[in-house]
Amino acid sequence: MTPEPEATPTPISLYERLGGEAVVQKLTERFYRLMDTEDYRALRAVHGPDLIRAQERLYWFLSGWLGGPSLYQEKVGNPMLRARHLPFKIGLLERNQWLLCMHQAMTELDVEESLKDQLIQSFFKTADWMRNT
Numbered sequence: 001m002t003p004e005p006e007a008t009p010t011p012i013s014l015y016e017r018l019g020g021e022a023v024v025q026k027l028t029e030r031f032y033r034l035m036d037t038e039d040y041r042a043l044r045a046v047h048g049p050d051l052i053r054a055q056e057r058l059y060w061f062l063s064g065w066l067g068g069p070s071l072y073q074e075k076v077g078n079p080m081l082r083a084r085h086l087p088f089k090i091g092l093l094e095r096n097q098w099l100l101c102m103h104q105a106m107t108e109l110d111v112e113e114s115l116k117d118q119l120i121q122s123f124f125k126t127a128d129w130m131r132n133t
């Protein structure tokens with residue numbers, strides 16, 4: 001009898017490792033709630049009075065970026081993130097606050113350490129590429 005072929009493990013997406021839709025949604029909520037506090041004043045100042053639009057769009061974007069449903073592409077189109085950030089002054093301070101704010105949001109949601117480190121490294125590349133001043 002021929003032996004059963006060994007099952008090839010399906011790679012788990014970052015989206016699934018994080019906890020799927022519910023956690024990605026919570027993460028973006030927590031991120032913008034934290035941004036609205038004193039610690040992230042410089043980052044907050046780059047944004048308009050209302051953070052709801054940004055929160056919803058970051059959720060759509062992260063969903064696809066983490067390997068889940070491509071919500072941003074479906075609802076808005078090509079992210080072209082750097083171009084979309086050009087109207088805002090993004091320097092080292094704003095980049096660092098963005099990353100710290102995201103790190104704090106992940107810590108508060110008890111994201112596992114190795115996953116958090118991996119995500120912060122990827123966020124760093126994206127955030128650094130957004131600098132325009």
Ligand code: HEM
Pocket residue numbers: 043046047048050051053054057058061076081084085088089090094095098123126127128130131
């Ligand atoms: C480096 C520091 C960053 C600053 C200061 C910044 C700031 C902003 C601002 C001011 C907006 C506009 C919000 C609005 O329309 O009301 C925005 C939108 C957005 N940001 Fe950032 N951002 C940063 C990094 C990032 C990173 C790293 C990501 C993704 C991982 C990201 C994803 C987005 C998305 C998806 C939108 C919505 C774009 C749209 O459809 O108009 N941002 N950001």
